[in-house]
Amino acid sequence: MLPHPDPALAAALAADLRAAGYSSRGLREAWGETADDAIARGLRGPALRVLGERRDPLAVLARLLGLGVEQGRDLVDTALPATGSAGLAALGLADLDGRVVRAAALVRPQAFADAHGEGEWWIASDLDEAALGGPLPEDHVLGVGGASLTLAALQVGGPAATGLDVGTGCGIQALRMRRDVDRVVATDVSQRALRFTRLNALLNGVDGIETRHGSLFAPVRHERFDRIATNPPFVITPRVADVPAYEYRDGGREGDALVADVVRGAGEHLAPGGVAQLLGNWETRGGRDGLERVREWVDQSSIPLDAWVVERETLDPLAYAELWIRDGGTLPGTPAYARLVDAWLDDFAGREVTAIGFGYILLRRPADDRPTLSRFERVAGSGEGPLGAHVAAALAAHDRLQRTDDVGLAASGFVVSPDVTEARHHRPGEETPTIIELRQGGGFGRALSVDPALAAVVGASDGDLPLGALVDAVADLLDVDAAALRADVFPRIRELVFTGFLRFAD
Structure with a gap:
């Protein structure tokens, strides 16, 4: 279990990382754009080849915290003069074995830009497949992936008093929301994820984020918020033995029921005028179009809601199964891969699923509880610039x-x-x-x-x-x-x- 993060140690680590130039730009300059792109695809070799035998603090931290490669304890102590290898271990980010420091987690810089300007966070998360050398454990806490970045960019901006991040994971949405919102509550079923969230808030000097343990809206019963953001564990996973149930992506429901529960329940936790935004999957099932099923979920909310749902892509059951089996680290061509494909296809066939949609859901509680926006559409493309500003402008134009x-x-x-x-x-x-x-x-x-x-x-x-x-x-x-x-x-x-x-x- 990841320990409760010590604020003084987290501050010391942040100071050491800053002094070493451990930033997105610093790493790109250290190993080059080609290696940087390779890391995004789970390949460490090009970056390690460029770093070679360099022993400077940036190179040592890049190997240990960026790539998950063990380093000598003397090198780590030199690279982290305020924290030391012992402090890194006390934060749960490394294991000490004699004179060797082994990474227990990754800490990667994440650049961002919003209406307030450009900035950067350090985001701690569990070791990825490349660092582990195999499939992920089921309690894996994911770092900043494509879906996380998409939702962060999609969030509407502007000042607000309260925000809720449901299924916070490493805390990236809570950090993004806190840029505009006075107080943020971050929830998750994983205590490990909540500790990563607290650590990441401390590393980046961000206050005003409260973490609570529990599923979906259970930790905030009877509370209302001006903003809700959630990248829920929406991946549709067969509910059969021997199929890994990764906490970061599988909410334990059958089919797309978890996304349905979020859509039906969000309105009860929105203040008048409040906005909820989430990513999700939905099934075209038994001949019923996926977007129409989402419309039905909105209609089932006990609170009347404005809704704007954008389906960005659809996959057939086989393509969907292969996408998420590979995501878990199981390689094509293996017996395990074929067995998992069969499990997914059997699961979809049992519900007569012919396609799975992915997209964005925006829900808004009208101030007078009389909805005027009901828009369910398919938009495949994407323009330049942050979508959050575009979405906010569209809502203002609608009003x-x-x-x-x-x-x-x-x-x-x-x-x-x-x-x-x-x-x-x-x-x-x-x-x-x-x-x-x-x-x-x-x-x-x-x-x-x-x-x-x-x-x-x-x-x-x-x-x-x-x-x-x-x-x-x-x-x-x-x-x-x-x-x-x-x-x-x-x-x-x-x-x-x-x-x-x-x-x-x-």
Whole structure:
């Protein structure tokens, strides 16, 4: 069991890491971009080859804490003058064996950027497959992976009083949330994960994070929060013997029931106006579309909720099984791999599952408990920039549009967002385009085909004239009825404002 982290030792370690230049940039410069990319794919060899026999503090810490490779005790004591190898062991991050220090966990720098600017955290977590040389133990506490980064970037910003991180793991979402939120509660079924969270808060000098033990919302019964973020253990896992049940990804439910429970239960823990965001998997089951099943979960909430659900990808049962079997460290071509594939396929077949969706779920409790947003969509692409700012802007746009009737819309001015471009496709020799496409560089990177009338309205939207005047001018230009064009264009303008192609000029 990881020990309770000692604040003084954690502060000493942070000082030592800072003095050694143990940062994302420092490591990239030490072993190069190629090795850095290889580490992200679980390959340590290129980095170790570049580091060679270097004995400076950065190289020693890179091998021990970054890659999980044992080092000499004298080297570690020199690299960590305030902490020492004994202090590292007391924090549960290393084991001492005579004159050798063996890594018991990883501590890796994690750069980030948000509305407050750029920064970096040190994140301690369990040894990965490369360091272990085999499959992960079932109580493994994951470091910062792709899903963690996705949810962190997806979080809406802005000040709030209270936040909740459900299934905190190493604590990355709690740290991200604390940048905007005064007080954060982080929960997990794993005591080991909670201790990593506390250690990571101490390493990075972050206060205001309270850890509580328990499943999902049980530790916060009867409490409400302005923000909820959760990267829950949503991986669909067969409930049969000999299939590893990793705590960090398997919530112990059948199929997608855990995500359903989170969606149904989140509203009870949201303050009026509060927002919950999570990642999840959902099954297309028995011919019923996965997104429709998520819609049903939202409808089953005891608290009426706004909902915006984005499905980013779908996998067939075999591809899904192979993805998560490899994630656990079992290699293709082995008898264990084939046995696990069969277990997953049998499990899916028993529920008539034909596809598994992955995506983002945003739930909001309206201040008056009367929902106005119900959006369930498939968006495969992704634009540049943080999605959190885009999501927050979309919610604000939705709220303003709800307050704006068509008379108000006609009187409003709009401007084209700076990331939007237009592409026109012509048949050779023809002047009139066959396809006009608007493309979004930020947000979800959407691409929309539009007709000449809407393209003309958008192209003229520079904020100088109100929408009604623009549509009337385009109707006159195209020799069509202005009232009919307004009826056709106004709903589509609302969609362009929500999705970020257009913005209110004021």
